[in-house]
Amino acid sequence: MNAPLLRGTGPELLLAHGAGSDVQDSYGPLIDDLTEYRTVIGPDYPGSGSTPLPGRPLTLDELADHIVESAVRHGADTFAISGFSMGCSVAVRAAVRHPERVTALILSAGFAHPNPRLRLAVETWRALGRHLPESRELAAYLSLMVGGPEWLDERSTDEIEEQLTLFAGGLPPGADAQLALFEHIDVRPDLARIAVPTLVVSPLRDLLITPLHSRELADGIPGARLAALDCGHAIAAEEPAAWAALIRDFLTSVEETPGRVRG
Template identity: 25%
Template sequence: MRQQRLAAILSLDVVGFSRMMQSDSPRLLTALNLIFRKIVTPAVTAHNGRVVKLLGDGALIEFSSAIEALNCAVAIQKTLRSPDLPFTYDEPIRLRAGIHAGDVVVEAEDVFGDAVNIAARIQAAAEPGGVLLSRIVRDLAGSHISTRLRREGAHSFKGIEQPIEVLSVDFSDPGVKEQRRRISETQEIKFCTTKDKVRLAWTVNGDGPPIVKAPNWISHLQLDWQGPGFAPITSSISEKYRLVRFDARGNGLSDWEVDEISFDRFVDDMEAVFDATKVDRAPILAFSQGCAIAAAFAVRHPERVSALVMIGGFTIGRALRGGKSDKKRAEAYRAMMTAGWEDDYPSLRDLLAQTIIPGASEEDRRLYAEHMRDMITPENLGRFRDVVDYIDITELLPEVSAPTLVAHCRDDRMHPLKEGQRLAAALPKARFVSYDSPNHLVPENDPAWPLLERDVHNFLKEYV
């Protein structure tokens, strides 16, 4: 008997199902069966839902309450974000979740109608590990929502006449952000002087064995605490270790008026900070071109480096990679950055933030874009690009004796995965890990973040 009723529909889909099935279908299906039996079904029961059907690569679930549908989706995704689930495939299994509410037609045990179709379309647009919901679900849930949501604008979906306003679930903790803001305001900033008389700003966060962070292309000891890229790893490391950070010459709180900005001087600056902080030997944490600086320092002072953690690194700068578009892209980046860096409306810096942290919220990306202007002048930015785009440490890497963790996101928009692979292949004692993410710097909202955090800590505890 057919009947019509109002329902909230949760659509779940396994990310990369077809690709993984081609690799090892029996193991994948076993893992999926456990996930649906031990995570999805109990969550649905706890939130008074009904599993309409389980598909090979997903599920369709009905709820009589919009808030229950949302809470169920959040509970499932939070559980799957755990880095150490006992039932996983060769890579973490991620689900996309989409929720919509509306009239459905019920026939026997199945449901049909626009609400089902729209939920499926919304699910397909969700980020891996994310939850995307229509505005109507938010409105129906009313004041009962405790989950943080962020606006994602109006989306047009295939087969749906009118654009639909959607929101996504923000899995970051607002209390943690406030704690980091307080740290940025109360940490003690100190200064040291390099051999060519440049004043460098440095600080220490946390207690325990020391770890030194290599300089990345731009930074700011205070503002980095508020950004979605560096704050997660900085706070995580400083909970267990004494993390030494410093701003490279020409940016942040270090001297901006400097005679020389060069790769060798960046390595000299690391030496000055090791000396000023009285660190005899420690692991180095490095991001992006900081990985090249860390490698060069490890070759110059192998006795001072116990291990290296390289995230989003590369061996050869963009202008030297040999691709037809690489040099043009490097020139375009340089021209874009220097020409529009100080604009009141940060359209160019917005584009850069979208490249570095596409998985962060729009609010966090905009904040990062605003902060960039306070980190460096356009003139120094151009000088930085002239160094970074022409880095080549190919000949140095075989001389690095320190054990190294090389981590890279598979869809990194700043430096592609092959650059991380090339880096790891050339290092004698490298361990390579990759993550299903488009981010260059991994924000907490990214499902890859718990995996990166786990891998970095597991590696460090071997060498600290």
């Protein structure tokens, strides 16, 4: 297992990044803020960063165990988990599989089960990635999907071109294998079993994973809090300070003790 991001002091916070991404891409602008009061542990999934893909399809259980094992290997017996996008499903599964270790959950721009619209969006992403990798077409599609409409409207031509260049730089080698999980993910049966404090963060302008999904997570987890941010899917690009503040305020407001799985 390759070394994860490991920075900061204080209680541990484990990060679960999105599919077709890595920890720096999903959380980069927040990390300095988070490490002021937390020890942040950020492993990349197999196929992202320097973590190799296995010679078989990925599973959600495998990703959940992967991030937990990474935290434990670096001395964290218990920890909160912040999940972003598909990382929310990973975090939920980790809390159910390892209740003795997980103390709290922050689920941002996530889903319990992809509805037909989300499946179509991911299907298009995968097709463009297979047939037009590192292309302007793929970069434009991802920009339109992850950027909030108002935020994109305010970008200059140079700023849009800079973003397209970033996206056209190529997806992680395991992006398609990670995105393939959208065909099978369903953590709806897990939600009622979550027994730790949970914050669900819903980006109101998200065109990729719409607010409906955040409501489903919040409604399904006993006692979950729901907070909104006025931005698109790419929270770290649009509202990093507000997102970091939500995470900080929630974690300082709850007493973090390992949970027990309900039922």
